[in-house]
Amino acid sequence: MSTIKRQVMTLDEFTIQQLRDFPHATGELSGLLRDMGRAAKRVNVEVNKAGLVDILGDAGAVNVQGEDVKKLDIFANNQFQGVLQHGISCAGIASEELDDIVAFEDNVSCGSKYICMFDPLDGSGNIDVNVSIGTIFSVYRRVTPVGSPVTLEDFLQPGRKQVAAGYMVYGSSTMLVYGTRRGVNGFTLDPSIGEFCLSHPNIKTPEFGNIYSVNHGNFFQYATGVQKYIDLCQRKNKDNGGPYTQRYIGSMVADVHRNLIKGGIFMYPGTTAKPKGKLRLLYECNPFAFILEVAGGKATNGIERILDIQPTELHQRSPLFIGSRGMMEELESCL
Ligand code: AHM
Ligand code: MG
Numbered sequence: 001m002s003t004i005k006r007q008v009m010t011l012d013e014f015t016i017q018q019l020r021d022f023p024h025a026t027g028e029l030s031g032l033l034r035d036m037g038r039a040a041k042r043v044n045v046e047v048n049k050a051g052l053v054d055i056l057g058d059a060g061a062v063n064v065q066g067e068d069v070k071k072l073d074i075f076a077n078n079q080f081q082g083v084l085q086h087g088i089s090c091a092g093i094a095s096e097e098l099d100d101i102v103a104f105e106d107n108v109s110c111g112s113k114y115i116c117m118f119d120p121l122d123g124s125g126n127i128d129v130n131v132s133i134g135t136i137f138s139v140y141r142r143v144t145p146v147g148s149p150v151t152l153e154d155f156l157q158p159g160r161k162q163v164a165a166g167y168m169v170y171g172s173s174t175m176l177v178y179g180t181r182r183g184v185n186g187f188t189l190d191p192s193i194g195e196f197c198l199s200h201p202n203i204k205t206p207e208f209g210n211i212y213s214v215n216h217g218n219f220f221q222y223a224t225g226v227q228k229y230i231d232l233c234q235r236k237n238k239d240n241g242g243p244y245t246q247r248y249i250g251s252m253v254a255d256v257h258r259n260l261i262k263g264g265i266f267m268y269p270g271t272t273a274k275p276k277g278k279l280r281l282l283y284e285c286n287p288f289a290f291i292l293e294v295a296g297g298k299a300t301n302g303i304e305r306i307l308d309i310q311p312t313e314l315h316q317r318s319p320l321f322i323g324s325r326g327m328m329e330e331l332e333s334c335l
Contacts, residue, residue: 011187037176072124118283169257267322292322300322306322
């Protein structure tokens with residue numbers, strides 16, 4: 001029997017295809033990823049019309065980190081929470097927008113072995129000015145028994161325990177990138193059919209890149225080792241002897257996505273005012289550390305591997321250095 005060859009493979013088809021290699025898999029993780037993709041399409045529609053409707057601006061509330069919450073953050077949070085709560089592949093969630101974990105208490109959800117953590121709309125300070133923003137998520141196997149409601153313990157696991165992690169970029173095109181231990185794959189949303197289509201199979205990050213990304217405004221607040229490395233970036237480039245190029249959008253998803261594809265290093269170091277930096281370990285650092293490591297890169301907090309940090313609270317922050325292996329090694333020699 002001849003097989004029909006198709007040019008595009010959608011996210012749904014891809015996750016189902018992956019199942020064929022594991023006849024004993026339950027399909028739960030694939031289902032969860034498809035749920036996330038579905039919610040992302042709804043968020044994408046709202047992000048795209050952010051300039052048109054009265055959804056822009058502060059919602060008037062302040063989130064658990066003490067920052068202004070934009071209406072779209074809440075919309076996005078509700079979409080991801082809703083799709084997982086009504087689905088059958090997730091037992092509970094934690095979100096950057098919520099104080100506490102949400103345990104899904106119905107029998108079907110309690111019977112799931114996975115929990116999901118997400119930053120529903122990262123870089124939301126950029127919404128008003130039409131700059132790329134994104135969603136970041138990670139999936140863990142719960143440690144409490146299947147069948148009971150999840151507890152905080154299920155969420156406070158070191159990043160190396162992640163089963164999958166991913167992100168969506170709402171940019172010049174909308175992409176969903178996710179990784180499991182088997183590899184990282186990128187899907188671009190084809191608006192004409194409303195499907196994420198495999199566009200970046202088996203992503204590997206270059207060993208070296210030409211880009212460094214950091215908030216230069218904080219330069220004098222960084223530790224001496226970090227300053228030394230930034231200085232090095234401005235002076236030398238391993239390949240051609242010239243300086244590296246500085247690129248910093250202020251939307252982590254877009255900055256790290258670009259560096260993943262092109263090669264580079266992204267840094268959000270601690271400052272004298274905020275020694276732990278700004279980024280959250282569970283919602284931002286861990287998922288990207290997982291993806292970058294699977295793609296061949298590295299991620300540390302300047303002292304230890306991000307994925308080895310034992311979290312003690314849901315919303316804890318961590319300095320982050322992440323990117324191409326060769327550039328991370330250069331950095332480490334300065335720290
Ligand atoms: P957010 O979760 O409140 O959107 O903040 C996280 C964002 C990251 O996307 C980005 O890398 C960083 O904040 C930029 O911060 P800064 O303006 O301090 O450089
Ligand atoms: Mg964020």
